[in-house]
Amino acid sequence: MSNIKKKLNSYIDEKNQIVCITCYDASFSKILDDLSIDIVLVGDSLGMVIKGETNTHNVTIEDILYHTSCVAKNKNNFILMADLPINSYKDPEIAYTNSKKLLDKKADIVKIEYKDNHAEIVKTLISKNIPVCAHIGLLPQYALSIQDIRIYGKDRDERDKLLQQAHSLEKLGANMILLECVNSELSKDITNSVKIPVIGIGSGEFCNGQVQVLYDLIGVSNNPPKFSKDFLKENGSIKKALKDFYNYVKSIKN
Numbered sequence: 450m451s452n453i454k455k456k457l458n459s460y461i462d463e464k465n466q467i468v469c470i471t472c473y474d475a476s477f478s479k480i481l482d483d484l485s486i487d488i489v490l491v492g493d494s495l496g497m498v499i500k501g502e503t504n505t506h507n508v509t510i511e512d513i514l515y516h517t518s519c520v521a522k523n524k525n526n527f528i529l530m531a532d533l534p535i536n537s538y539k540d541p542e543i544a545y546t547n548s549k550k551l552l553d554k555k556a557d558i559v560k561i562e563y564k565d566n567h568a569e570i571v572k573t574l575i576s577k578n579i580p581v582c583a584h585i586g587l588l589p590q591y592a593l594s595i596q597d598i599r600i601y602g603k604d605r606d607e608r609d610k611l612l613q614q615a616h617s618l619e620k621l622g623a624n625m626i627l628l629e630c631v632n633s634e635l636s637k638d639i640t641n642s643v644k645i646p647v648i649g650i651g652s653g654e655f656c657n658g659q660v661q662v663l664y665d666l667i668g669v670s671n672n673p674p675k676f677s678k679d680f681l682k683e684n685g686s687i688k689k690a691l692k693d694f695y696n697y698v699k700s701i702k703n
């Protein structure tokens with residue numbers, strides 16, 4: 450078993466909630482490393498919070514490579530996860546080439562927004578020893594209108610589809626699943642029915658961990674989602690705010 454797989458699975462075995470926060474630069478990466486944050490994600494949310502755009506649609510692999518190399522400068526303990534932005538995984542070969550570039554910048558695992566037609570891509574990456582986190586539920590790269598920004602899995606068809614995707618991903622060998630804006634009862638069922646870690650954002654507390662956008666946690670985002678909470682408001686210090694978020698996630702009991 451690869452080290453990353455062992456490390457990720459140990460969170461489930463030890464009932465240790467995973468704390469994942471996005472990051473885009475070396476200064477914050479030092480803070481997150483010092484705070485023992487488990488996973489640091491170089492997310493394509495940088496399209497909004499760094500580039501000032503309204504969505505993630507223009508983020509390029511070069512953007513993610515650059516920010517991954519900045520974040521990696523202060524990586525000592527955390528798992529470094531890097532997003533595959535839209536257009537960077539058009540087919541298995543392109544996905545592999547770009548994932549390899551991210552691993553060369555010290556990413557430990559890549560994240561892909563998963564649709565059923567991406568199964569071959571996930572299979573290829575896993576077969577070539579690239580650890581994969583599959584992101585399901587709300588997929589910002591494919592969200593074209595405001596109607597796509599909603600909670601997923603409330604009706605039976607969507608619920609069955611998401612459950613089935615989670616099971617297929619486990620079979621394909623994915624190392625982790627990320628649920629975005631998934632109904633919390635469904636998140637619970639998914640988490641309880643797969644053996645790989647499931648982390649959630651806007652998906653309730655029944656996952657194996659929580660992920661948040663750094664700038665939402667410290668009230669710097671212009672348009673934070675409803676489910677995010679500004680932890681800085683009550684703490685007065687960025688480090689204390691992030692530690693408070695860490696303590697909150699670690700205290701979740703499922």
Ligand code: KIV
Pocket residue numbers: 471490491492493494495532627629650660662
């Ligand atoms: O890009 C990102 O920051 C993400 C999180 C919202 C999960 O994918």
